[in-house]
Amino acid sequence: MAFLLDNWILVALTAVTGGALLWSVAREYGGGLPRLSPAQAVQLINRRNAVVVDVRDAEAFGKGHIAGAVHLPESALAEASARLQRVAKRPLVVVCASGSSAAAAARKIAAAGAFELHLLAGGMTAWGEAKLPVSR
Incomplete structure (x- = not known):
């Protein structure tokens, strides 16, 4: 003492x-939000028709994104509640570049309504390392 x-x-x-x-x-x-590996994210997309929400900037999104992803940069999340309400019954997978900013973006999305949110662990970096396809 x-x-x-x-x-x-x-x-x-x-x-x-x-x-x-x-x-x-x-x-x-x-x-506390569930983190999905790229393989788990693919399963959620295929089995439950999950919506991928890509929160990277327009330049990064244009260089490559998950097919069918909704582009909602972090700067526009506050105004995106009406757009997100259209998919409110489907799970959302929030994606950023490396997985470090997706949680903060998911908190903003959660404030816009009740969503089933998931994070892509490792972000688009992990998606690319898993050699999964991207759209340009």
């Missing part, structure tokens, strides 16, 4: 660093 009292700054710094690390990991893993 004396060590903790004598080194309270070190203890506080350790607690803050640990909290920041946990927060970072929780954000990256989608805050």
